Amino acid sequence: GRQDVSEASGLVNRVVTHLIQAVRGRDGSFSSIEKLGAGSYYEHVKISEPNEFDIMLVMPVTRLQLDECDDTGAYYYLTFKRNPKEKYLNRFLDEDGKLSAFKMLEGLRRIIKEEVKHIKDTEVTVKRKKPGSPAITLQINKPPAEISVDIILALEVQQSWPPSTQDGLKIECWLGRKVRRDFRYRPVYLVAKQNKKEKLLRGNTWRLSFSHIEKDMLNNHGSIKTCCESDGVKCCRKDCLKLLKYLLERLKMKHAKELEKFCSYHVKTAFFHSCVAWPSDTDWKYENLEHCFQKYLEYFLHCLQDSQLPHFFIPRYNLLSLDDKASNDFLSRQINYQLNNGFPVFHQV
DNA sequence: TGGTGCTATACAAG
DNA sequence: CTTGTATAGCACCA
Numbered sequence: 584g585r586q587d588v589s590e591a592s593g594l595v596n597r598v599v600t601h602l603i604q605a606v607r608g609r610d611g612s613f614s615s616i617e618k619l620g621a622g623s624y625y626e627h628v629k630i631s632e633p634n635e636f637d638i639m640l641v642m643p644v645t646r647l648q649l650d651e652c653d654d655t656g657a658y659y660y661l662t663f664k665r666n667p668k669e670k671y672l673n674r675f676l677d678e679d680g681k682l683s684a685f686k687m688l689e690g691l692r693r694i695i696k697e698e699v700k701h702i703k704d705t706e707v708t709v710k711r712k713k714p715g716s717p718a719i720t721l722q723i724n725k726p727p728a729e730i731s732v733d734i735i736l737a738l739e740v741q742q743s744w745p746p747s748t749q750d751g752l753k754i755e756c757w758l759g760r761k762v763r764r765d766f767r768y769r770p771v772y773l774v775a776k777q778n779k780k781e782k783l784l785r786g787n788t789w790r791l792s793f794s795h796i797e798k799d800m801l802n803n804h805g806s807i808k809t810c811c812e813s814d815g816v817k818c819c820r821k822d823c824l825k826l827l828k829y830l831l832e833r834l835k836m837k838h839a840k841e842l843e844k845f846c847s848y849h850v851k852t853a854f855f856h857s858c859v860a861w862p863s864d865t866d867w868k869y870e871n872l873e874h875c876f877q878k879y880l881e882y883f884l885h886c887l888q889d890s891q892l893p894h895f896f897i898p899r900y901n902l903l904s905l906d907d908k909a910s911n912d913f914l915s916r917q918i919n920y921q922l923n924n925g926f927p928v929f930h931q932v
Numbered sequence: 933t934g935g936t937g938c939t940a941t942a943c944a945a946g
Numbered sequence: 947c948t949t950g951t952a953t954a955g956c957a958c959c960a
Binding site for chain 2: 627802811812813
Binding site: 585588589592593596620625 | 947948949950951
């Protein structure tokens with residue numbers, strides 16, 4: 584309830600501000616780090632109790648050279664272009680001059696692990712590292728329940744988006760050309776995410792992140808500027824997204840193993856494509872929630888059947904590989920069953 | 933003088 | 947009502 588949200592967010596904010604202060608002060612490396620709330624909680628599309636938070640810690644850097652490390656267009660090796668003043672990051676460079684995501688994440692993790700001990704009145708622990716994951720996960724013990732906070736390290740660089748994004752973000756018909764142009768002037772974010780397909784697993788790859796743009800699109804999702812404002816017309820876009828998130832979450836609970844490849848990002852990506860396919864606010868009238876949800880769901884089913892869901896910002900990067908055809912078919916069958924039987928999982932608790 | 937960091941304030945979203 | 951975020955004003959310091 585409201586009380587829980589308040590308690591949880593208060594607790595998370597106290598812990599996170601404490602950690603940010605410590606990380607900034609500790610040594611030169613992370614002195615200009617900034618907080619950015621990301622993920623469902625901050626996008627107002629959280630479906631369950633507020634027990635999961637995503638916090639991006641953003642490091643501004645100047646002039647990076649991005650080299651694609653595979654054909655997805657999402658993963659990059661990073662090097663500093665001609666001497667920037669980023670001397671304080673030298674200790675995170677590999678032998679070949681590449682900025683190491685692993686080393687940087689370890690540096691941040693070490694400070695956080697140390698600092699967590701100094702937080703009074705709250706029991707905070709740093710969870711074991713998952714290989715290749717960009718997150719440092721905190722667990723906050725709040726007696727009846729537990730809150731987990733994913734801290735994601737991101738680099739922010741004010742330069743043009745890489746070529747792989749050229750034909751992505753096709754929002755002209757939905758949000759407009761000017762909005763697209765403005766988005767593309769916003770900085771590039773790179774998160775310390777290891778590419779599993781990388782030949783040598785040295786952990787120095789980075790992945791593009793568009794969390795800042797996604798958050799903006801969700802909070803400003805109307806074709807008409809006044810969409811969902813208090814004196815405007817309410818639409819059902821966010822409710823549709825929440826419903827499919829909830830459906831996937833429930834199905835994942837029932838079939839954890841078979842559905843392990845799927846995450847809410849698939850659902851979110853399909854959502855943005857649906858917003859483009861049905862760009863007008865009248866396509867998402869609040870009264871038509873059921874019909875809209877069904878169209879969105881059918882779109883997602885098509886993606887699964889074709890094993891084809893392009894990343895919204897990097898069109899050549901397919902999030903549903905043919906290699907996982909069996910998983911895609913499994914989820915498609917599960918969703919079809921739900922669709923044809925009045926969504927039984929929504930009623931089971 | 934300009935950069936930095938804290939606080940107050942306004943306003944959006946639910 | 948609550949929380950989150952952007953911004954303006956202010957003191958501080960090199």
